[in-house]
Amino acid sequence: MRHARSARLAATLIATILVGCGGDGGSPSGASSTVDIDGSSTVFRISEAAREAYSAVEPNVTVVVDNHGTGGGFSNYLNGEIDIVDASRLAKPDEEAKAKAQGIPWTRFVVGTDGITVVVNPDNQFVKSLTVAQLKAIWEPGSKVMTWKDVDPTWPDRKIVLYSPDSDSGTFEYFTEAIVGKAKQQRDDVQPSSDDNTLVNGVAGDADGIGYFGHAYFEANADKLRAIPIQNGADAAPILPSEATILDQSYKPLSRPLFIYVKNSSIRRPAVLGFLKYYLEHIEALAKKGGYVPPTAEEREANQKAIKAGGDASAPTSKDAA
Structure with missing residues (x-):
């Protein structure tokens, strides 16, 4: 500093x-x-x-x-x-x-x-949505998920590359608590950065990248990223983050x-x-x-x-x- x-x-x-x-x-x-x-x-x-x-x-x-x-x-x-x-x-x-x-x-x-937005590269067209359980399986400490196929057997057998805010970030704390179940607990093989633009560029430049950050950074880079709808529960519909879904908090559990x-x-x-x-x-x-x-x-x-x-x-x- x-x-x-x-x-x-x-x-x-x-x-x-x-x-x-x-x-x-x-x-x-x-x-x-x-x-x-x-x-x-x-x-x-x-x-x-x-x-x-x-x-x-x-x-x-x-x-x-x-x-x-x-x-x-x-x-x-x-x-x-x-x-x-x-x-x-x-x-x-x-x-x-x-x-x-x-x-x-x-x-x-x-x-x-804000609505913390999970994003993938636009070339990734097979991930239509993700459940909270799938997100947890991907990001939790000791995760066994190494490829997209490990998340869904119909998806490609290609290595997932993860990008996230660093440990000083409130976004990191909020996401890990909401998704993993414990704040600041996340798998180790992640590419972290304190700069959201670095995360944007990481996912934008990697066909198998996935990351998360504040919704404004997605909106500013919507031409080179794709936001993923989140399904909060087995009977819930996948919800895409937007001004309306963030405000009414139907975009759960990542509105804050x-x-x-x-x-x-x-x-x-x-x-x-x-x-x-x-x-x-x-x-x-x-x-x-x-x-x-x-x-x-x-x-x-x-x-x-x-x-x-x-x-x-x-x-x-x-x-x-x-």
């Missing part, structure tokens, strides 16, 4: 010089005009869209957005390096406890809904809420508060630009109540159990 820290240091130094030289220009940023964000590569697309849009509205506030996975984001937060965590999962109890013990509580906001966690003390800084207000007021457009389903009206209302509380309360969500 050396590169991320260097980027933040450079951005902070530039902002400090601008303020010191009278470059504040009436910005709401006050003494510090830098907002630091890190975490999920999935939520990165929304926060990056917010950064781009906000820079046109408030050019004197420097927003730095990195993507080192949800786990990496929470780690950097607990090290006092960032203001906001992009998270594609809920904070773990130990992360919550550490934040409280260190006196750096946060407020959670819902910024969208997306969050940002904002340090309460940072919310009281004008630079962060101004950016956060803009982010949440424009979240419908920003989530769509990022490629995800926007928060519901109920979730947007809860977000506004939380921000009005000045970071003293977390935004509840009906999808906490998702």
